[in-house]
Amino acid sequence: MISQILFIAITLAAIALFSFNLKKVIRNIKIGRPADRSDQPSKRMMTMIRVALGQSKMVVRPIPAALHFIVYVGFVIINIEVLEIMIDGVFGTHRIFGGLGSVYNFLIGSFEFLALGVWLSCAIFLIRRNILKLKRFTSPELKGWPKSDANYILFTEILLMTAFLLMNAADAKLQALGAHHYITAGAFPVSQFLQNLLPGTESSLIMIERSCWWFHIVGILCFLNYLPYSKHFHILFAFPNTYFSNLEPKGEFSNMQSVTNEVKAMLDPSFTPPEAAAGRFGAKDVNDLSWVNLMNAYTCTECGRCTSVCPANITGKLLSPRKIMMDTRDRMEEVGKNLDKGGAGFDDGKSLIDDYITREEIWACTSCNACVEACPINIDPLAIITDLRRYAVMEESQAPSSINAMLGNIENNGAPWKYSPADRLNWAKEN
Amino acid sequence: MSAKLNIEVPTMAEMIARGEEPEILFWVGCAGSYDERAQKTTRDICKILHHVGIKYAVLGTEESCTGDPAKRAGNEFLFQMQAMTNIEVLNGYNIKKIVTGCPHCFNTIKNEYPGLGGTYEVIHHTQLIQDLINDGKLKAEGGESFKGKKITYHDPCYLGRGNGIYEAPRKALEVLDAQLVEMKRCKSNGLCCGAGGAQMFKEPEKGNKDINIERIEEALETNPNIVAAGCPFCMTMLSDGIKMKDQNQNVEVLDIAEITARANGL
Known part of the structure; x- marks a missing residue:
């Protein structure tokens, strides 16, 4: 009875804390400017099913795709087991679904194989990050917390899977001993090999089984609450992020409505622009970006596929699309903390540009869309880079001098080079 | 020509x-x-x-x-x-x-x-x-033969990734009976020539290599006779790259339109 109350209390507390933090995250995302992504719901749904659920963009790199798929399927399917744990925890039952007989045996048996798969995949992931030191996991932006974050996640998953398998091993042994409460249920194709490692007495087996049970479920609840602080948020945000992702051709950049009104007024004096919305042109800080950009930042799991295909990064420039996303999130969190303290939010003397992302980074971009194409969950770093450039050019007139010269040429003679418009057809006359 | x-x-x-x-x-x-x-x-x-x-x-x-x-x-x-x-x-x-x-x-x-x-x-x-090839209005005859020549096609970002057009330029090359070889990074994974995003008009940021050199090295790995382009900016970047690599005697950088015109003796 006490353990039931304790279980309910822990679960409710975990859910409450997660909701509290999730609300903050959503509040932070809403700091962003509006963007209409309510069109084409069925196409959006299909994109989400294909890209997030079906992981269609992962297959480009088959090895991590296969390993990630095992962890992903393991995560989703083992949640059925969590449902049983929840019911058992609340009602004080044991293996409530055990009555399903052979179906239950099949399920538990499959979970065990999946758990082993997840265990091995996470171990390989750890090796790739820490021993093989793959290039995309050793970039400068991953130093410190991001690197630890990744390792904590992988290590926790290994511990959770170990607890799950040990729990089953102890349970099977208790079933064989005919211990009270431990009904005969489940098949244990993997954990049977762990049985010999366990003691033979009923009391110590119960202790191990209970500890693992508690560790498994409390571990999952802790993991849930770790998400808002971690890059691992993608397990939830991948879905809305792909649903709300850009459906237009990648080459198309949005036309800024605020500019359209001003240009129309300039070209046609009789045009009266509608009430201009407050705000600057382009983005100086996170509140100038759209909520989609900000959701992108929370969704990023820092895999670095974007950076590994970025032509600027490949050739040694400072720009890393992954860092653009990480900086955006870091700044957003900082602003969120300012708001929590009742402070002014953005007016802390800092901004996304200069304090987080440098001019050198934004001007190194070729707008080639390789980063956007590479992202397995449709994050768009280019949209943020473009908005930062817009701010630098339109609000500050601070572009590299050669860019200013090019812009001047377009303005004066309708071409990015200093050629006379009168000579535009000369190519046809040269004989 | x-x-x-x-x-x-x-x-x-x-x-x-x-x-x-x-x-x-x-x-x-x-x-x-x-x-x-x-x-x-x-x-x-x-x-x-x-x-x-x-x-x-x-x-x-x-x-x-x-x-x-x-x-x-x-x-x-x-x-x-x-x-x-x-x-x-x-x-x-x-x-x-x-x-x-x-x-x-x-x-x-x-x-x-x-x-x-x-x-x-x-x-x-x-x-x-x-379209003209599909409709039978354009063939590869009456001009220079590209038969057996090794051609590698560089996808321009704003045609390829930007708008999903990968097949049209390849179709124009297939009709030549030439040997089409793909670079390691091609189609949706194609590497930019380095000119996009207004880079064409400025000096590159500090780094350890120019993007067009990275790209032309990859193109040269296919041992091509011709590097095919479909964009005037890619053309500039790739041609510069070929010159920097001292390969302009051996490898031509040509636009798909130039190749088509040559093949038809135009």
Whole structure:
């Protein structure tokens, strides 16, 4: 009875804390400017099913795709087991679904194989990050917390899977001993090999089984609450992020409505622009970006596929699309903390540009869309880079001098080079 | 191949004055108009249009920059000024269909002009060539043979990833009976030449290599006779790369239009 109350209390507390933090995250995302992504719901749904659920963009790199798929399927399917744990925890039952007989045996048996798969995949992931030191996991932006974050996640998953398998091993042994409460249920194709490692007495087996049970479920609840602080948020945000992702051709950049009104007024004096919305042109800080950009930042799991295909990064420039996303999130969190303290939010003397992302980074971009194409969950770093450039050019007139010269040429003679418009057809006359 | 153009290039103004309407407007673009290397491609596109008997026209001096480099550089004002001025001209001539030799112009007019009041059917010249081949109007005969030559095609970002056009340019090369070899990074995974996003007009940021060198090294790994391009900016970057690598005696960088014109003896 006490353990039931304790279980309910822990679960409710975990859910409450997660909701509290999730609300903050959503509040932070809403700091962003509006963007209409309510069109084409069925196409959006299909994109989400294909890209997030079906992981269609992962297959480009088959090895991590296969390993990630095992962890992903393991995560989703083992949640059925969590449902049983929840019911058992609340009602004080044991293996409530055990009555399903052979179906239950099949399920538990499959979970065990999946758990082993997840265990091995996470171990390989750890090796790739820490021993093989793959290039995309050793970039400068991953130093410190991001690197630890990744390792904590992988290590926790290994511990959770170990607890799950040990729990089953102890349970099977208790079933064989005919211990009270431990009904005969489940098949244990993997954990049977762990049985010999366990003691033979009923009391110590119960202790191990209970500890693992508690560790498994409390571990999952802790993991849930770790998400808002971690890059691992993608397990939830991948879905809305792909649903709300850009459906237009990648080459198309949005036309800024605020500019359209001003240009129309300039070209046609009789045009009266509608009430201009407050705000600057382009983005100086996170509140100038759209909520989609900000959701992108929370969704990023820092895999670095974007950076590994970025032509600027490949050739040694400072720009890393992954860092653009990480900086955006870091700044957003900082602003969120300012708001929590009742402070002014953005007016802390800092901004996304200069304090987080440098001019050198934004001007190194070729707008080639390789980063956007590479992202397995449709994050768009280019949209943020473009908005930062817009701010630098339109609000500050601070572009590299050669860019200013090019812009001047377009303005004066309708071409990015200093050629006379009168000579535009000369190519046809040269004989 | 003749660099000379022995045909008359009709302008919209002349055509309208004659009371005629073109089937298609050829949007030449700034590079195609002014850049010496790109002018060759422009003339070859005209030769192809003339050869198959499509009634076309150019805007000539009425054409102006689409605003693409301004937009990518972050100057939305200048972009929209250019766009609206061009749209006024295009709508004034009641233009319905546009072919262009530049993926940047193509992307801008096709995707970004409709929101500002300019909606046209826009195709890239490699799509036109593909259509002409499919319709049997264009073959690879009567000109230079590319049989057995090794050709590798570099995907321009704004044609490929930007707009999903990967097959049209390859189709134009397949008809040559040449040996098409793909670079390691091709199609949706293609590596930029380094010119996009207004990089064409500035010095690169500090790094350990120029992007066009990275790309041309990859192209040279395929041991090509020809590196095929579909964009005047890629053309500049790749040609510079070939020169830097001292390979300009062995490897030619050619636009798909130039290859097509040569194969047909135009």
